[in-house]
Amino acid sequence: MRASLSRRRFLQAASLVGLAPTIPTFLAKTSWAAPTEKEQPILVVVQLDGGNDGLNTVVPFADEGYAKHRQQLQLPTANLHKLDDSIGLHQQMQGLSQLWQDGNLAIVNGVSYPNPSQSHDVSMSVWQTGRPDSRDVLDYGWLGRSLDQLKEGPGSDAVFTEQRAKPLALTGRKCITTSLTDAKDMQLHAQLQASTGQDSDGDLQQFLSRSTLDAYATSEQLQGLALSEDSDVPYPETEFSQRLKLISSLIKSGWQSRVYYAVQGGYDTHAGQLFTHARLLRRLSDALLAFQKDLQATGLADRVVTMCFSEFGRRVAENGSAGTDHGTAGPVFVFGSKVQGGLYGDIPSLLELENGNLKTAVDFRQIYATLLERWLEVNSENVLGGPHSAMEFLQA
Amino acid sequence: METQNNQLVTVEGAQRYICTAIMAAEIPLAESITTSDSFRTESPMSSPWSPWQPDESQPWDLRRVVHLYRRAGFAGTWEELQRDLDEGVEASVDRFLNGEVAAQPWDRFEATAKVLSDSAVASGDAARLQAWWMFRMLRTADPLVERLTLMWHNHFATSVEKVTNLLFMRHQNDLLRRHAPGAFGELLHAVLKHPAMLVWLDADSNRRGRPNENLARELMELFTLGEGHYSEDDVREAAKCLTGWTTDRAGKFTIDQDQHEPGPKNVLGEDLESGDDLLALLLRSPPTANRLVWRLCQTFLGENVAGDTERGELAQILSGNDFHIGKTVEVILRSRIFFSAANIGTRVSSPAEFVVATVRRLGLQQNSPSTLILADTLAQMDQELFAPPNVFGWDEGRAWINSRTLVARANFIHALCHGQCHVPPVVLDPRVLVAEAEETTVSAAVLRQRLELLISGESAAASSNQQTTTSATHITQPQAVELAIELLSAPAAQLN
Numbered sequence: 001m002r003a004s005l006s007r008r009r010f011l012q013a014a015s016l017v018g019l020a021p022t023i024p025t026f027l028a029k030t031s032w033a034a035p036t037e038k039e040q041p042i043l044v045v046v047q048l049d050g051g052n053d054g055l056n057t058v059v060p061f062a063d064e065g066y067a068k069h070r071q072q073l074q075l076p077t078a079n080l081h082k083l084d085d086s087i088g089l090h091q092q093m094q095g096l097s098q099l100w101q102d103g104n105l106a107i108v109n110g111v112s113y114p115n116p117s118q119s120h121d122v123s124m125s126v127w128q129t130g131r132p133d134s135r136d137v138l139d140y141g142w143l144g145r146s147l148d149q150l151k152e153g154p155g156s157d158a159v160f161t162e163q164r165a166k167p168l169a170l171t172g173r174k175c176i177t178t179s180l181t182d183a184k185d186m187q188l189h190a191q192l193q194a195s196t197g198q199d200s201d202g203d204l205q206q207f208l209s210r211s212t213l214d215a216y217a218t219s220e221q222l223q224g225l226a227l228s229e230d231s232d233v234p235y236p237e238t239e240f241s242q243r244l245k246l247i248s249s250l251i252k253s254g255w256q257s258r259v260y261y262a263v264q265g266g267y268d269t270h271a272g273q274l275f276t277h278a279r280l281l282r283r284l285s286d287a288l289l290a291f292q293k294d295l296q297a298t299g300l301a302d303r304v305v306t307m308c309f310s311e312f313g314r315r316v317a318e319n320g321s322a323g324t325d326h327g328t329a330g331p332v333f334v335f336g337s338k339v340q341g342g343l344y345g346d347i348p349s350l351l352e353l354e355n356g357n358l359k360t361a362v363d364f365r366q367i368y369a370t371l372l373e374r375w376l377e378v379n380s381e382n383v384l385g386g387p388h389s390a391m392e393f394l395q396a
Numbered sequence: 397m398e399t400q401n402n403q404l405v406t407v408e409g410a411q412r413y414i415c416t417a418i419m420a421a422e423i424p425l426a427e428s429i430t431t432s433d434s435f436r437t438e439s440p441m442s443s444p445w446s447p448w449q450p451d452e453s454q455p456w457d458l459r460r461v462v463h464l465y466r467r468a469g470f471a472g473t474w475e476e477l478q479r480d481l482d483e484g485v486e487a488s489v490d491r492f493l494n495g496e497v498a499a500q501p502w503d504r505f506e507a508t509a510k511v512l513s514d515s516a517v518a519s520g521d522a523a524r525l526q527a528w529w530m531f532r533m534l535r536t537a538d539p540l541v542e543r544l545t546l547m548w549h550n551h552f553a554t555s556v557e558k559v560t561n562l563l564f565m566r567h568q569n570d571l572l573r574r575h576a577p578g579a580f581g582e583l584l585h586a587v588l589k590h591p592a593m594l595v596w597l598d599a600d601s602n603r604r605g606r607p608n609e610n611l612a613r614e615l616m617e618l619f620t621l622g623e624g625h626y627s628e629d630d631v632r633e634a635a636k637c638l639t640g641w642t643t644d645r646a647g648k649f650t651i652d653q654d655q656h657e658p659g660p661k662n663v664l665g666e667d668l669e670s671g672d673d674l675l676a677l678l679l680r681s682p683p684t685a686n687r688l689v690w691r692l693c694q695t696f697l698g699e700n701v702a703g704d705t706e707r708g709e710l711a712q713i714l715s716g717n718d719f720h721i722g723k724t725v726e727v728i729l730r731s732r733i734f735f736s737a738a739n740i741g742t743r744v745s746s747p748a749e750f751v752v753a754t755v756r757r758l759g760l761q762q763n764s765p766s767t768l769i770l771a772d773t774l775a776q777m778d779q780e781l782f783a784p785p786n787v788f789g790w791d792e793g794r795a796w797i798n799s800r801t802l803v804a805r806a807n808f809i810h811a812l813c814h815g816q817c818h819v820p821p822v823v824l825d826p827r828v829l830v831a832e833a834e835e836t837t838v839s840a841a842v843l844r845q846r847l848e849l850l851i852s853g854e855s856a857a858a859s860s861n862q863q864t865t866t867s868a869t870h871i872t873q874p875q876a877v878e879l880a881i882e883l884l885s886a887p888a889a890q891l892n
Binding site: 049050118119120121122133158160163164165166177178180181185186189191192203204205208209211212214215216218219232265267268270272273319320321322323325348355 | 497598600602603605606607608610613624628631632698701741742743753775778785786787790791793795796797798799800801802803804806807809810811815819836848878881882885887888890891
């Protein structure tokens with residue numbers, strides 16, 4: 001491992017040894033032992049923030065409603081990556097098109113839930129809790145509840161790679177999420193001992209003490225891993241792409257988390273959508289391809305499935321400012337070498353709308369149930385509060 | 397004795413004032429008052445929102461002075477804390493309301509701040525605008541207004557990432573500050589009709605026959621009513637009310653009548669015409685008061701301190717005072733619930749609160765660290781000023797805490813105490829917090845006690861007099877720095 005350290009990394013490691021020789025050693029000795037080498041399946045979730053325009057992502061070019069509702073925003077059919085004789089991927093999605101050709105990309109169309117909300121906040125929390133039946137804010141997310149079931153010992157259960165608050169999806173009763181955007185984020189400069197907190201401390205103090213303990217222990221653990229900054233597969237320089245590279249390097253290093261969660265923002269395209277959306281999709285698609293190629297090159301592809309969703313699609317008819325307002329159903333991507341590529345669900349008709357919006361073809365909880373039952377091996381009924389039939393993009 | 401008498405008089409005066417504020421809300425206090433355990437009714441004035449008065453079991457002690465400073469400002473220096481401990485709760489809250497908190501006021505403050513913001517805008521560098529705000533928070537004599545400005549920046553979350561114009565962002569920030577303690581209606585009108593918001597929520601593309609719902613939706617969901625208090629049809633109709641809202645070439649608000657949708661628009665069951673009609677309707681809709689109370693409680697109260705009953709009562713106080721934020725904040729800061737034990741140290745400090753409080757605890761607000769570095773530090777803790785993550789702003793509370801931000805917080809304390817946040821770097825000696833003269837010997841116990849008192853107003857060491865006898869052991873400067881790092885990064889220092 002040492003031989004592969006770049007000079008820069010070596011200097012960082014060296015300075016850390018100097019600065020922080022006494023990070024809580026009792027932790028390393030006891031519960032926070034080195035990660036296990038068990039080859040457990042990993043789920044990567046990519047959240048597209050703001051409501052992705054599904055109709056201009058997976059384009060139903062043969063539906064006459066498309067040309068009717070999309071004038072300024074209509075994508076030329078000739079440039080699309082055709083998936084069949086009626087549907088094509090946006091011209092900038094070369095990367096996903098390649099995954100499609102490899103047979104590793106499942107596209108689930110028309111995904112939403114009953115009586116969908118067009119509020120970013122509400123719809124996102126529905127997707128993150130997996131409980132559209134309850135509009136009250138729920139304390140735990142669908143992944144948090146799943147990771148609680150899977151939890152075998154202490155240690156990080158999920159990694160969140162964004163510079164913002166942990167998503168509700170990853171919140172559980174006992175599971176631990178590590179937040180980092182870069183391995184350097186977790187380099188602790190001070191010589192600090194996290195205290196375990198006093199019994200007399202209030203709930204909030206204990207929460208802080210526990211979180212501090214987790215943070216410092218994770219910091220120590222990451223230092224021992226010597227994450228590789230190099231990858232044989234080149235990644236684009238975009239921020240989102242670098243987050244996927246970080247996830248890949250954590251997986252390669254043997255980091256034990258079962259779930260990784262990344263976010264690409266900017267999809268709330270109310271005005272002047274055409275160029276912005278094309279750029280977002282290119283960045284998304286190029287990054288996802290690099291990630292998958294990287295996993296394949298390092299023999300890890302069989303362990304990872306990636307799912308990509310947004311809180312809602314957009315209004316079928318474009319608005320007056322060459323943009324789109326909030327809508328309902330949209331496509332979900334699932335890919336990985338164990339995934340049965342193909343089209344699932346249906347793009348709802350663009351001529352039979354509900355209040356200007358698409359009808360729902362697939363309930364998103366079916367996708368969750370499939371990922372839980374057939375990939376993470378978690379009882380989905382407990383997580384989703386009821387039975388949902390699995391889909392065939394993963395084999396039982 | 398004389399001081400005590402004066403104090404008593406002013407306390408009564410304050411009580412009269414609050415009575416007026418509460419009476420203005422026309423609440424039949426004796427009936428409406430909650431009967432939750434912590435605020436059981438004994439007399440008409442024992443509402444959780446009635447003024448708190450110290451007594452033997454709950455004295456005006458250092459713990460409560462520190463609480464006021466942490467919650468209404470950015471922590472106090474030793475001089476400020478001691479002064480207000482002596483002067484009493486009434487005078488201390490007055491200082492916050494009147495913007496007279498600084499122990500050493502600086503008459504060049506506004507002029508200097510203006511130079512900084514002008515040059516930040518001229519440079520086109522958003523980092524310098526962030527640094528300007530850090531400067532304001534560090535040096536202001538009116539920390540309450542800066543806290544309120546932070547609150548409104550979160551409520552009306554607008555990001556330079558999309559607005560791109562630094563002048564707009566600075567103007568909006570000045571506008572939030574100017575209206576921060578005033579009438580909410582005026583603030584709402586000013587913010588909505590400001591180019592930063594109009595650009596942020598695509599007002600310009602909301603036109604006759606081609607509505608864009610962005611501004612209307614966030615106005616109802618985030619700025620006023622809150623989710624669940626309107627329908628999708630209301631959003632569509634509200635968007636029509638706002639059609640034509642735009643800015644002229646000079647960046648001033650104007651309504652393009654050619655782009656304004658004519659005819660009545662039905663919102664929440666009422667027929668409206670203009671955007672002003674819409675704002676007037678939203679301002680008198682009861683859910684708006686509830687949403688503002690939620691925001692005020694998020695800012696000034698700890699976790700689970702105010703229940704539905706207390707919030708309902710505060711909403712009546714707010715409505716009864718015509719949505720005057722300053723008057724309502726005054727009620728909160730003087731209240732029994734504000735000084736109750738349940739409200740002390742039960743709120744997670746935001747990065748801005750944490751960073752500025754730490755600098756002030758160390759007495760470094762004048763010979764201050766680089767505000768550019770401080771602003772960058774804030775971003776690493778997830779609070780990039782002028783760049784909230786999206787329309788919802790920051791979640792506040794426990795959402796600030798995760799492994800990455802905790803490491804960032806610890807690393808900030810480490811860098812600050814080692815003088816590395818200063819440009820050029822300096823050697824800091826925390827012993828000056830307690831040593832009157834340079835040659836004075838300082839013991840670890842005495843320094844620990846002082847830091848603990850600065851952080852929470854309480855010290856385990858303070859209760860024992862043993863330390864005077866053990867204080868002979870001299871602490872070195874490097875040891876003092878290590879001690880400061882330990883205490884300033886501990887969980888207790890991250891709460892307020």
